Amino acid sequence: xxxxxxxxxxxxxxxxxxxxxxxxxxxxxxxxxxxxxxxxxxxxxxxxxxxxxxxxxxxxxxxxxxxxxxxxxxxxxxxxxxxxxxxxxxxxxxxxxxxxxxxxxxxxxxxxxxxxxxxxxxxxxxxxxxxxxxxxxxxxxxxxx
Numbered sequence: 001x002x003x004x005x006x007x008x009x010x011x012x013x014x015x016x017x018x019x020x021x022x023x024x025x026x027x028x029x030x031x032x033x034x035x036x037x038x039x040x041x042x043x044x045x046x047x048x049x050x051x052x053x054x055x056x057x058x059x060x061x062x063x064x065x066x067x068x069x070x071x072x073x074x075x076x077x078x079x080x081x082x083x084x085x086x087x088x089x090x091x092x093x094x095x096x097x098x099x100x101x102x103x104x105x106x107x108x109x110x111x112x113x114x115x116x117x118x119x120x121x122x123x124x125x126x127x128x129x130x131x132x133x134x135x136x137x138x139x140x141x142x143x144x145x
Contacts, residue, residue, distance in 0.1 A: 006031075010038055022099055023125070029101035030127045031139060067136040071128055075143035079118045082130055087113045095129040096121070096142065119144075 010024035025038050068085040082094055089111055096105035096119070104126070109115045121144050131137040 010036075019099075023127075026097055026099050026101040026127055027139065030095070030097045030129050031137070035101065067130060067132055067138045069130045069138045069140070071130075071140040071142060074140070075145045078121055078144055079116070080142065082115045082117065082128070084113045084130075087111070088132065090132045092133075093131050095131065097127045097129070099125055099127075 006024055006028050010021060010028045012021050014021040025036070029035055070081075070083045070085075072081055072083070074080065084092065091108055091110050092115070094105070094107045094109075094115060094117065095103060098104050104121065105117070105119055107115060107117060123144050126142040126144065128140040128142045129137055130140070
């Protein structure tokens with residue numbers, strides 16, 4: 001998925017798009033290490049909803065996922081493993097975001113292919129961004145039961 005599609009989805013009215021809109025907003029903010037504030041203003045004209053899904057050219061970015069990683073088990077009760085496809089000496093960071101895009105857990109490791117995490121996160125859905133110092137990354141959806 002490119003950033004244009006992601007941004008357009010995140011910019012939709014959450015009253016009609018539902019939870020997917022909020023998930024797209026959280027993913028956009030996690031992927032770009034930013035806090036983009038999206039408007040919940042759903043324009044109403046003549047009794048029908050109009051959506052402004054225009055993406056400005058300066059906001060178009062390519063999402064290049066080069067790092068390959070696995071997250072398991074998923075769903076889980078708060079204990080999970082991140083596994084990289086190859087061993088590297090680069091610093092690898094694991095960033096966990098809640099559905100609103102707030103960073104809730106940060107862990108890092110180096111010279112290993114696996115990191116086991118135990119968290120006290122509340123039940124719900126989270127986004128996990130696995131990122132290396134060379135700015136390659138992978139994103140996973142995490143479900144805590």
